[in-house]
Amino acid sequence: EAGVAQSPRYKIIEKRQSVAFWCNPISGHATLYWYQQILGQGPKLLIQFQNNGVVDDSQLPKDRFSAERLKGVDSTLKIQPAKLEDSAVYLCASSFVAGTSTDTQYFGPGTRLTVL
Amino acid sequence: LAKTTQPISMDSYEGQEVNITCSHNNIATNDYITWYQQFPSQGPRFIIQGYKTKVTNEVASLFIPADRKSSTLSLPRVSLSDTAVYYCLVGYGQNFVFGPGTRLSVLP
Numbered sequence: 715e716a717g718v719a720q721s722p723r724y725k726i727i728e729k730r731q732s733v734a735f736w737c738n739p740i741s742g743h744a745t746l747y748w749y750q751q752i753l754g755q756g757p758k759l760l761i762q763f764q765n766n767g768v769v770d771d772s773q774l775p776k777d778r779f780s781a782e783r784l785k786g787v788d789s790t791l792k793i794q795p796a797k798l799e800d801s802a803v804y805l806c807a808s809s810f811v812a813g814t815s816t817d818t819q820y821f822g823p824g825t826r827l828t829v830l
Numbered sequence: 831l832a833k834t835t836q837p838i839s840m841d842s843y844e845g846q847e848v849n850i851t852c853s854h855n856n857i858a859t860n861d862y863i864t865w866y867q868q869f870p871s872q873g874p875r876f877i878i879q880g881y882k883t884k885v886t887n888e889v890a891s892l893f894i895p896a897d898r899k900s901s902t903l904s905l906p907r908v909s910l911s912d913t914a915v916y917y918c919l920v921g922y923g924q925n926f927v928f929g930p931g932t933r934l935s936v937l938p
Contacts, residue, residue, distance in 0.1 A: 718873070756917050756928035757874065770924070805873050815861040815921025821873025 716740065718822035720806050726828045732794035735825045739788070739808030745769070746783055747819060748791050749805040757805055763789065796829045803827070834920050834929040841935045848905045850932045852918035855899050861921025863894060863901045868915045868931070877916075878903070908936045 719738040727733050739746050745764050749757035760779065761771040765786040774781070778797070783789040793800055803824040809817035835853045842848045854863065862881050866874035878885060880892040880901070891904040905912060913936045918929040 754931075756931050758928070759926070772925075807873065815858075815864065815919065815926045816879070818864070818876045818879070819866075819874075819919075821875070823871065824873055 718806055718808055718820055720804075720822035720825055722825055723823065724826050724828075726830065727796055728830050729798055730795040732792065733796055733827060734790055734792045735804050735806075735827075737789045737791070737806030737822060739806070740810075740820055743808035743810050743820070744786075745809045745811065745817065746789050747807040747809075748781055748789070749807065751803045751805055751824070753802070760791070793827075796827075798829050801827055801829045834918060834927050836916075836918060836929040836932045838930070839933040839935070841937060842908055843937050844909055845907050848908050848912075848934060848936075850903045850905075850916050850934070851900055852903070852920070852929050853900045854918070854920040854929075856922060857898055857920050858923040861923070861926070863892070863898075863921075864919040865890070865892065865901075865903045866917045866919060866928075868917065874917060905934075908934075910936050910938060912936050 721736050747762050748760045750760050751757045760774045761781045762769040763783040766783050781791045803826050805824045807819040807821045809819050862879050864879040865877045867877050868874040878890045878892045880894050882894050885892045893902040915931045915933050917931045
């Protein structure tokens with residue numbers, strides 16, 4: 715079974731530029747998550763989709779971050795404009811069912827973003 | 831306010847049993863505790879999950895007391911390859927939160 719795919723693996727940009735990350739979840743997984751992981755910290759949930767609808771985006775900085783999951787499959791997370799504090803690893807995960815604490819989440823390798 | 835705490839780091843030697851505790855005072859009644867392992871440059875990987883008492887699988891055990899305000903991940907006979915960061919994930923009703931992580935270093 716193929717795992718969660720993410721691209722790119724690394725990205726370096728200057729502040730105020732824009733950047734986009736792509737995620738392809740495990741086939742058949744209804745729920746998709748985007749996390750931000752700052753160095754030395756646990757992952758922080760940014761947004762959770764169930765199929766193509768948003769379940770939770772309460773921690774997404776909506777003035778600069780946006781995400782979409784068209785057709786309920788792959789997803790894109792965008793930052794525009796980037797700030798220095800956005801430097802982090804952006805993790806995508808998926809789970810088979812409803813996105814509760816009981817669901818096993820399968821994570822991709824992440825995209826490491828450096829904002830200069 | 832939901833708060834999950836873990837020790838920042840632990841050291842152990844090969845062959846020893848390691849116990850890592852996570853504190854979660856405000857866990858929701860119906861929510862589970864899940865533990866993940868993360869190696870450098872990789873995403874977290876599921877280890878074990880439980881609701882109460884004790885759960886055991888082929889790699890770890892999870893102990894959850896009756897009040898469910900904490901949980902303990904137990905790794906039997908660790909090896910060098912168990913060097914990683916270990917996170918608890920706790921449900922707080924509509925939300926779930928990763929702990930800050932415990933960096934385990936296994937020494938030869």
